[in-house]
Structures are given as C-alpha cells and as structure tokens.
Amino acid sequence: MDFSLHLYRNLLYKLLVKRFKFEKFYNERFFQNCLIILRHDVDLKPQNSLATAIIENKLGIQGTYYFRMVPESFDIDIINKIADLGHEIGYHYETMDTASVKLKVKSEKLSERKREELIDVAYNEFCENLEEFRKIYPVKTICMHGSPRSPWDNKEIWYKYDYRKLGIIGEPYFDIDFNEVFYLTDTGRRWDGFKYSVRDRVPQQQKWIEQGLVYRTTNDIIKAVNENRFPSKAMITIHPQRWSDNYIEWTKELVTQRAKNIVKWGLMRLRDR
Numbered sequence: 001m002d003f004s005l006h007l008y009r010n011l012l013y014k015l016l017v018k019r020f021k022f023e024k025f026y027n028e029r030f031f032q033n034c035l036i037i038l039r040h041d042v043d044l045k046p047q048n049s050l051a052t053a054i055i056e057n058k059l060g061i062q063g064t065y066y067f068r069m070v071p072e073s074f075d076i077d078i079i080n081k082i083a084d085l086g087h088e089i090g091y092h093y094e095t096m097d098t099a100s101v102k103l104k105v106k107s108e109k110l111s112e113r114k115r116e117e118l119i120d121v122a123y124n125e126f127c128e129n130l131e132e133f134r135k136i137y138p139v140k141t142i143c144m145h146g147s148p149r150s151p152w153d154n155k156e157i158w159y160k161y162d163y164r165k166l167g168i169i170g171e172p173y174f175d176i177d178f179n180e181v182f183y184l185t186d187t188g189r190r191w192d193g194f195k196y197s198v199r200d201r202v203p204q205q206q207k208w209i210e211q212g213l214v215y216r217t218t219n220d221i222i223k224a225v226n227e228n229r230f231p232s233k234a235m236i237t238i239h240p241q242r243w244s245d246n247y248i249e250w251t252k253e254l255v256t257q258r259a260k261n262i263v264k265w266g267l268m269r270l271r272d273r
C-alpha cells in the first residue's frame, strides 16, 4: 500500500541507513540545536583512534580526526580505515615548531627578518605536508597542534598567509565562534584542564566558567547532559591516546599526565608573570 505512514517511515529509515542527514530548511548546520563537533587530535598512538572511530561509527556518529605529519601519528593504513568509517580527516599542523628546528632558532626573540623567514619556511612545509595528506584524503579542515614546551604558536603562519587559498575551509581557532560554541577538551586528562593548558584553550573560556560549565570527570558531563545542563552547541576535543580499556596503558597515561600537568602549571605561572 503506497502513501502509508508505514511506508513513509520505511523510506526515512532507509535514507538514514544510507547516511543521509536531515537538516532544517534554513540550513547552516550551526543554526541547528544540539550540534556537537567531535574533534580528535591524534597526537600519538593512531591505533587508539581507530578504536574510538569504530565506537562512534557503531553509534552512527561522524567526527573529525586530525593527524600530525610525524611517524607517531601519520599512519596511512589507520587514516584510510578511519575515513572508511565515514569520519573526516584533517591536518594537525605544527610547522612553526619544525621550521624552527630546521632553521636552528631557539629563542622567541627574533629580528623581524628572521621571524619572516621562519614563517615562510613553516608555510612551505605546511603546503608540502598538505599535499602529502591529500594523496590519501581530500583534507578541507586543519587544526594546530600545540606543544606546551614549544615557544612557537603554530597559528602564526596565518597572520601572513591565507589557508583559504589552499582550499582549506576551516581552522577551529579562527572559524568557530567560541562565544556561541562551548569548548570542551580532555587536555591534561581531565575536562577542566584549561587550568593547565598552555595552548589548548580559547579566550572565551571565562564566559563559560561564569555560567558554571566546568566539569572535572566524564561522569560530571554525563550528569549535566542528563539534567539538560549541557550547552546546545559544543566542540568536544578528545585525544584518543588517553582513552583505553587496557589497564596497563590506562595507568601509564594517568601517571604521565599527572606529571605533565605539574610541568605545564609551572610554565603557565612563568608565562603569566
């Protein structure tokens, strides 16, 4: 029987199975409520990222995975597998750091000309790496990697160059309005790690803190979601290397992150002086 509600439901169900997304007519994903951008920074242990990618895929969720161009992250086999699960792949870049090693500049205090040269080298390396990525995936978004021990801000190349000219449509730190989108990250293996984070923080954090949107544990977040206290738009950043069901790996991550947090806290105090 055609035009039955039963058939209608069947049609929608089949579309869902085929990964169609339903959007309101006024379009723009950002106007929708209950939107979460699930971001994964694959700093190391790419195989752990495959584990989260599979879990999400089974729940019908798609996220974005940012890989670095270093052996401990860039794993073509894993990248292909994660892309096959329907997730987006992006470039987690750090070429100010690598260019500074190449040019042997150690201090932040540079002449104007030297800084310009550093930015040029970093940009060229970025372009080469992007090309490398695009041999396996049509990368459209990027996200800076922030090493807490590095004096360089990897975003600095974009004060001179324009990533849009390279076909990049988004860099979270520039293209997301964090006044509107709540930012949550597991940096430092806790959800209130902005207290410890040197680079992975957004200037608008204070606004959210004032609203009491500070969580320590994952259960705190789950509780907030259950009680409808979670913002309707958020970017959640996870580092999949931290998430594991393997007890030995889990303990190792706990101990090293605690030590790292103490170091980061020291760096922050020095910087804020």
Ligand SMILES: [Zn+2]
Binding pocket: 041, 042, 043, 092, 144, 145, 146
């Ligand atoms: Zn990173």
